[in-house]
Amino acid sequence: xxxxNKADHIQNQLNADSVPLExxxxxxxxxxxxxxxxxxxxKVSTVTMQEVANRDDFVYDYWMAFIMxxxxxxxxxxxxxxxxxxxxxxxxxxxxxxxxxxxxxxxxDSIREQCNVIAGDIxxxxxxxxxxxxxxxxxxxxxxxxxxxxxxxxxxKSCDVWQLKWGSRSVVxxxxxxxxxxxxxxNLHFEAEAEPLDDGEFx
Amino acid sequence: MSGAARKISSKxxxxxxxxxxxxxxxxxxxxxxxxxxxxxxxxILDKLPDLLLIMTEDGRILKANIAASELMKSDVEHVINENxxxxxxxxxxxxxxxxxxxxxxxxxxxxxxxxxxICHLQSQVKSEFLWTISRFSQVSDRRGQLIEVVGKDVSTxxxxxxxxxxxxxxxxxxxxxxxxxGKIEWPYSSYCEYLLAKHQLSGKTxxxxxxxxxxxxxxxxxxxxxxxxxxxxxxxxVSFDKAKAQLPREVQINRRPESLGNxxxxxxxxxxxxxxxxxxxxxxxxxxxxxxxxxxxxxxxKPVGG
Numbered sequence: 001x002x003x004x005n006k007a008d009h010i011q012n013q014l015n016a017d018s019v020p021l022e023x024x025x026x027x028x029x030x031x032x033x034x035x036x037x038x039x040x041x042x043k044v045s046t047v048t049m050q051e052v053a054n055r056d057d058f059v060y061d062y063w064m065a066f067i068m069x070x071x072x073x074x075x076x077x078x079x080x081x082x083x084x085x086x087x088x089x090x091x092x093x094x095x096x097x098x099x100x101x102x103x104x105x106x107x108x109d110s111i112r113e114q115c116n117v118i119a120g121d122i123x124x125x126x127x128x129x130x131x132x133x134x135x136x137x138x139x140x141x142x143x144x145x146x147x148x149x150x151x152x153x154x155x156x157k158s159c160d161v162w163q164l165k166w167g168s169r170s171v172v173x174x175x176x177x178x179x180x181x182x183x184x185x186x187n188l189h190f191e192a193e194a195e196p197l198d199d200g201e202f203x
Numbered sequence: 204m205s206g207a208a209r210k211i212s213s214k215x216x217x218x219x220x221x222x223x224x225x226x227x228x229x230x231x232x233x234x235x236x237x238x239x240x241x242x243x244x245x246x247i248l249d250k251l252p253d254l255l256l257i258m259t260e261d262g263r264i265l266k267a268n269i270a271a272s273e274l275m276k277s278d279v280e281h282v283i284n285e286n287x288x289x290x291x292x293x294x295x296x297x298x299x300x301x302x303x304x305x306x307x308x309x310x311x312x313x314x315x316x317x318x319x320x321i322c323h324l325q326s327q328v329k330s331e332f333l334w335t336i337s338r339f340s341q342v343s344d345r346r347g348q349l350i351e352v353v354g355k356d357v358s359t360x361x362x363x364x365x366x367x368x369x370x371x372x373x374x375x376x377x378x379x380x381x382x383x384x385g386k387i388e389w390p391y392s393s394y395c396e397y398l399l400a401k402h403q404l405s406g407k408t409x410x411x412x413x414x415x416x417x418x419x420x421x422x423x424x425x426x427x428x429x430x431x432x433x434x435x436x437x438x439x440x441v442s443f444d445k446a447k448a449q450l451p452r453e454v455q456i457n458r459r460p461e462s463l464g465n466x467x468x469x470x471x472x473x474x475x476x477x478x479x480x481x482x483x484x485x486x487x488x489x490x491x492x493x494x495x496x497x498x499x500x501x502x503x504x505k506p507v508g509g
Contacts, residue, residue, distance in 0.1 A: 062280040144266040151342045
């Protein structure tokens with residue numbers, strides 16, 4: 001893609017009016033799932049969702065967990081950008097007393113699991129709309145890899161970035177949605193669920 | 204059909220879904236292994252003793268290893284988004300920006316290497332650093348150029364050099380080294396310039412500054428050995444020791460212009476600097492023996508200075 005076209009594409013991404021309704025629904029769904037799952041993990045009453053100043057940044061935080069939801073009709077890459085102290089803060093109190101290395105590894109596994117749960121929720125919503133998808137395994141890598149991940153933007157991909165904040169902690173979440181078969185998304189609809197999820201603990 | 208395939212078939216597990224699931228599991232395991240390998244490689248970079256960072260053109264740090272983070276008084280996780288330029292004084296920052304500008308303007312430049320001191324945050328202590336900057340070309344310049352910075356603390360080396368220079372400036376001996384090309388190389392003691400009555404000896408040959416001006420005081424054997432001096436380079440140590448016996452050990456240097464004083468008698472000793480069993484360089488120690496030689500000549504009734 002020529003450089004000027006790329007710039008236009010990014011600008012279009014930032015301009016919500018230019019995004020197709022189906023993509024908007026998907027993006028809202030992903031945002032809502034991330035808010036719901038992380039609110040449960042953070043064990044606080046309020047997690048706020050905020051927009052991010054630079055939605056096309058090289059890096060958002062030191063670590064990045066990501067997972068792919070993929071099917072014949074669409075592909076979704078979901079990422080959580082975080083640092084170790086935030087990941088550790090999400091661990092249950094039962095992990096206190098373990099060695100620092102063990103806590104760190106558990107925290108990484110915990111964030112992987114958050115990714116898995118969010119992607120699982122997305123899959124459930126898509127399945128209810130007769131959209132068949134599968135999940136990749138969640139991985140954790142350095143946040144700097146985002147510079148490589150988002151280096152090339154295809155016109156068919158729609159990016160979204162948002163921040164979730166609670167107390168002094170925060171994570172940045174991002175999604176890249178690529179629709180392969182628009183006709184398959186006819187039944188897609190999404191309404192934010194009001195009821196709280198079951199309390200769960202990652203061990 | 205192979206035995207293994209028959210075994211699966213006999214258990215009724217030859218459904219396509221089973222094969223797909225097995226393939227997925229295998230792929231997952233490979234990806235997870237690659238994740239661990241990448242993490243291991245990152246750890247090597249993190250623990251490098253030299254500092255390594257990647258920044259934007261305006262100095263915003265996107266990635267830094269432990270050494271770089273410590274210099275920024277931070278840790279590898281929280282150093283992200285801090286500004287590398289804060290380590291430099293205004294003058295040095297201008298130099299750094301100029302180097303970055305040169306690097307980014309000239310696509311043919313692979314990397315630039317230069318020395319620039321930093322001011323340690325809080326303590327304000329200065330350290331000499333050797334910097335190597337290059338473009339981080341693994342990503343496009345869609346969002347601006349990224350720069351890879353490698354820094355090596357050379358303060359100790361520079362301090363050692365300063366001390367060595369002080370010694371070489373003060374010592375009343377001529378110490379000079381001839382390199383593999385037969386040329387005098389820096390550093391040499393300042394006293395050499397006084398003894399040989401010549402300035403800026405670097406790059407000159409011994410024939411130009413020592414044997415030539417003393418040619419008249421050498422006998423035929425010494426002249427022959429002096430003219431073949433550079434052939435001693437590359438010899439093994441035994442051959443060198445034999446050959447150096449023929450070299451002039453005491454020469455009289457005529458000082459031009461004569462206003463610089465009377466001719467001087469110099470004692471010369473030759474010391475091989477050996478690498479892998481071969482003479483790589485030759486160090487000469489020159490000593491002013493004029494007083495001794497003239498005293499000897501006076502007692503022998505010979506004319507002084509001739």
